[in-house]
Structures are given as C-alpha cells and as structure tokens.
Amino acid sequence: MKPSTAPKTYRVKSFGCQMNVYDGERMAELLGDRGITPAPEGEEADLVVLNTCHIREKAAEKVYSDIGRLVKAGEAVGKKPLIAVAGCVAQAEGEEIMARAPAVSMVVGPQAYHRLPEMLDRAVKGERAADTDMPAIAKFDSLPQRRKIGPTAFLTVQEGCDKFCTYCVVPYTRGAEISRPFSDLIIEAQKLVEAGAREITLLGQNVNAWSGGDDKGRAQGLAGLIRAIAKIDGLERIRYTTSHPADMDEALIAAHGEVEKLMPYLHLPVQSGADRVLKAMNRSHTAESYLRLLERFRAARPDIALSGDFIVGFPGETEAEFADTLSLVDEVRYAQAYSFKYSPRPGTPAATMDGQIAREVMDERLQRLQAALNRDQFAFNQASVGKICDVLVERKGKHEGQWLGKSPWLQSVWFEGDCAIGDMVTVELAEAGPNSLKGLLRQSAAVA
Numbered sequence: 001m002k003p004s005t006a007p008k009t010y011r012v013k014s015f016g017c018q019m020n021v022y023d024g025e026r027m028a029e030l031l032g033d034r035g036i037t038p039a040p041e042g043e044e045a046d047l048v049v050l051n052t053c054h055i056r057e058k059a060a061e062k063v064y065s066d067i068g069r070l071v072k073a074g075e076a077v078g079k080k081p082l083i084a085v086a087g088c089v090a091q092a093e094g095e096e097i098m099a100r101a102p103a104v105s106m107v108v109g110p111q112a113y114h115r116l117p118e119m120l121d122r123a124v125k126g127e128r129a130a131d132t133d134m135p136a137i138a139k140f141d142s143l144p145q146r147r148k149i150g151p152t153a154f155l156t157v158q159e160g161c162d163k164f165c166t167y168c169v170v171p172y173t174r175g176a177e178i179s180r181p182f183s184d185l186i187i188e189a190q191k192l193v194e195a196g197a198r199e200i201t202l203l204g205q206n207v208n209a210w211s212g213g214d215d216k217g218r219a220q221g222l223a224g225l226i227r228a229i230a231k232i233d234g235l236e237r238i239r240y241t242t243s244h245p246a247d248m249d250e251a252l253i254a255a256h257g258e259v260e261k262l263m264p265y266l267h268l269p270v271q272s273g274a275d276r277v278l279k280a281m282n283r284s285h286t287a288e289s290y291l292r293l294l295e296r297f298r299a300a301r302p303d304i305a306l307s308g309d310f311i312v313g314f315p316g317e318t319e320a321e322f323a324d325t326l327s328l329v330d331e332v333r334y335a336q337a338y339s340f341k342y343s344p345r346p347g348t349p350a351a352t353m354d355g356q357i358a359r360e361v362m363d364e365r366l367q368r369l370q371a372a373l374n375r376d377q378f379a380f381n382q383a384s385v386g387k388i389c390d391v392l393v394e395r396k397g398k399h400e401g402q403w404l405g406k407s408p409w410l411q412s413v414w415f416e417g418d419c420a421i422g423d424m425v426t427v428e429l430a431e432a433g434p435n436s437l438k439g440l441l442r443q444s445a446a447v448a
C-alpha cells in the first residue's frame with residue numbers, strides 16, 4: 001500500500017451496543033488528541049473507523065459492503081480514506097478482513113484500541129497492522145481524559161463475559177469478565193460531571209458482576225460503586241446496563257429503594273420463558289427464579305420500569321415453549337423490551353444444535369412477541385399520564401421551541417417551553433404515545 005498523508009479529519013461509525021458507543025467516543029478522543037478533527041457532516045473523512053458489532057446477522061458481510069462504499073465515495077472526490085475496522089467483527093475475523101479487504105489498513109479489537117494512534121502512524125507510512133490482543137485492563141490506563149460535554153454519558157465499568165450462553169459470541173469477542181478499579185471509575189465519573197454530564201450510565205456486558213475494593217480496601221459490588229458515584233455533586237442520575245440474573249445481589253436491590261440518584265429502571269434480559277430452552281441456552285435461571293427476582297426489585301422500588309431481552313426461535317423451540325415466553329411477558333408487563341430472532345453465530349454451541357427453526361416460523365413468533373411487548377409499553381406510558389416528574393433535557397425536538405428528554409423511567413418525553421439542554425426540569429406527563437409522551441413544563445428548574 002502506498003504511503004498516505006496524515007489524516008486531518010476522522011469519522012467513527014459505531015454499530016451495536018452502548019459499549020460500542022462508549023468505545024467509539026474514546027477512540028474519537030484518542031484521534032482528537034492527535035489534532036485530527038471530526039469530519040464535517042456530508043464530507044468524506046480522511047480516516048474512517050468502522051466500530052463493528054458481531055452479535056447478530058451477517059455483520060461481517062455488512063462490514064465488507066461498508067468498506068466498498070467508503071472506497072467508492074472516496075474515489076468520487078479524489079481521495080483514498082484510511083480505513084480502520086474496530087469492534088467485535090475485528091476481534092472475531094481480523095485476519096480474514098486483512099486478507100479480503102486491501103483498502104483496510106488497520107484492524108483493532110475492542111481490548112486493543114488504545115493502540116490506534118501507533119497503528120495510524122504505521123498506516124500513514126503505508127503499512128498495514130492488525131491488533132486483536134486482549135490485555136486485561138491496560139487499555140483504560142492509556143486513554144486520554146474524558147471531555148464529554150453532553151448531559152448524559154456512558155462509563156464502562158466492566159467488560160467481558162464468563163457466562164457462555166450457547167447462542168452468544170460475546171465471551172469470544174470481548175473476553176473474560178474484568179472489572180475496572182474503583183478509584184479509576186470514581187475519577188472518570190468526576191471528570192464526566194466536570195465536563196457537563198448530569199446522568200451517567202454504567203456499562204458492562206455483565207455490569208452487575210462488577211466487583212472491586214473501595215478507597216478503604218473494602219470489597220464492593222455494583223451497589224457500593226453506585227453509592228460512591230452518587231456522592232458526586234452535580235451528578236443527578238445514575239443508570240446501569242446490562243445485568244445478568246445470576247449476578248444480582250440484595251445490596252443492588254436495596255440500593256434501588258435507598259439511593260435517590262439511582263433511576264427506577266432495570267434492564268434484565270430473560271431470553272425465554274421456557275425452562276427447557278433456558279437450560280439449552282445455558283442461562284442459569286428458570287422462568288420462576290427470574291420472576292421472583294423481579295418481585296424483589298418491585299418490593300424495593302414499586303414504580304420500577306422493567307426491561308428485558310428476548311430471543312425467539314432458539315433451536316428446538318416448540319410452539320408451546322414460545323407460548324411460555326408470551327405468558328412470562330403477560331406476567332411481567334415490561335415497560336420496554338428488546339426482542340430478536342435467533343441468529344446462529346459461527347463458533348457458538350447453538351449454531352450446530354439440532355432443530356434450527358425456519359425463518360417464517362421465527363418471523364411469525366417475533367411479530368406476536370413484539371405485539372405483546374408494544375401493547376405493554378403503551379400501557380406503561382398510559383399509566384404514567386398525570387405523573388409529575390423530572391426530565392433531563394437532552395436535545396431540541398423536531399419543531400421550533402420543542403425539547404426532548406428522558407423521564408426517570410427512561411421514557412422519551414417532549415414538551416415546549418423555556419429551557420436549555422442539560423436542564424433538569426419538572427414536567428407533567430400529559431399524553432401517552434406508544435414510544436414517547438407529551439409533557440407540560442411545570443418548572444424550568446426542578447426543585448430539590
């Protein structure tokens with residue numbers, strides 16, 4: 001490959017989960033430290049980072065078509081962008097990407113992206129490099145300080161997964177569970193708040209598996225970390241995602257009843273309502289143990305909004321087993337949830353199991369499940385009408401004078417009135433839609 005000139009502009013395109021969004025922001029900060037600036041909207045960037053997701057679909061194929069599109073778009077304006085492939089597809093298929101896509105000069109896994117600047121130096125000289133090492137934790141120590149300016153921010157506290165659900169690639173692409181040290185997290189949270197964040201969402205593939213020693217050396221779980229972060233002045237709201245039922249403890253449940261800044265929302269994937277399927281998935285819970293766990297959260301925080309993940313059409317799933325999933329949904333009445341068709345991932349045990357389900361059957365089941373979930377989400381929104389709550393203003397709405405923000409239950413709320421991005425305002429929830437609520441501004445700044 002011929003040497004290029006040093007890139008002046010970059011674009012990071014993140015796909016998939018919130019952790020990829022966080023990683024994308026941190027890669028942008030690394031590039032920003034090099035004096036490279038975000039490419040203006042509508043302009044081809046000199047350097048493009050494709051921060052990929054491998055969890056479902058033929059994600060790898062999508063990467064190749066994105067690369068092809070970037071090359072063409074570059075040619076049209078007479079430039080050859082430097083292309084880096086990052087994220088979970090990079091981790092899983094790094095060598096293949098290097099072999100199949102000569103336009104790519106950097107492949108960097110989710111645990112190695114702190115080395116992106118060095119790789120960039122080599123790429124500028126015309127060398128190609130792949131780095132899919134998985135050094136535990138080293139990455140975070142070599143990243144620049146946070147300079148997030150929006151009112152909401154992500155903070156990765158834990159990465160990786162040891163659970164090995166039989167359908168999932170995460171344990172292979174993100175590696176074993178590791179927790180970032182307590183003191184690093186307190187410092188990063190403080191920096192985010194100094195930079196304007198009023199809400200922090202703690203991230204981890206198994207966020208509630210986080211553990212560490214606090215500043216006095218005492219062992220803490222996620223609840224202890226949340227309580228410590230809640231002490232930061234200027235921070236108003238704390239959320240966390242995603243949790244695993246097996247890592248839940250009493251301290252976290254209790255925190256929902258006691259820590260005012262901890263928002264009344266829980267995302268707890270269940271995947272299926274049928275115990276045989278759960279066992280084949282290597283989930284360590286049953287439908288019943290999951291429901292009892294939710295009951296304990298509801299006892300601690302009666303208004304808690306519940307969310308979950310579902311997979312339909314796991315190999316061998318019968319109609320009766322799918323009906324068990326619908327019954328579980330009826331019982332929980334989720335405020336919001338995510339549902340997916342099973343997608344065989346190369347290298348996972350489920351991909352070669354007997355009883356792979358036909359696409360049409362999956363489509364039909366997904367439709368029925370989503371109808372039930374949408375019904376419950378709308379019902380949850382309708383039941384919120386009349387409530388007066390805080391809304392953190394995140395952005396301007398579509399129409400002049402309109403604002404958009406989130407309720408404590410993570411509902412999107414839009415309203416009109418005099419305020420600014422980052423304000424915590426008091427709003428009366430006045431009208432419910434399936435995906436959002438209309439609010440009436442009651443007070444421009446919330447009363448403490």
Ligand code: 5AD
Nearest residue numbers: 167168269309310311340341342343
């Ligand atoms: N097929 C379909 N959905 C999957 N998920 C993870 N792996 C797969 C797969 N192979 C879903 C699970 C998980 C969410 C992040 O993605 O529901 O909780």
Ligand code: SF4
Nearest residue numbers: 161163164165168170
């Ligand atoms: Fe994947 Fe299961 Fe780990 Fe979640 S808990 S990341 S679904 S293996």
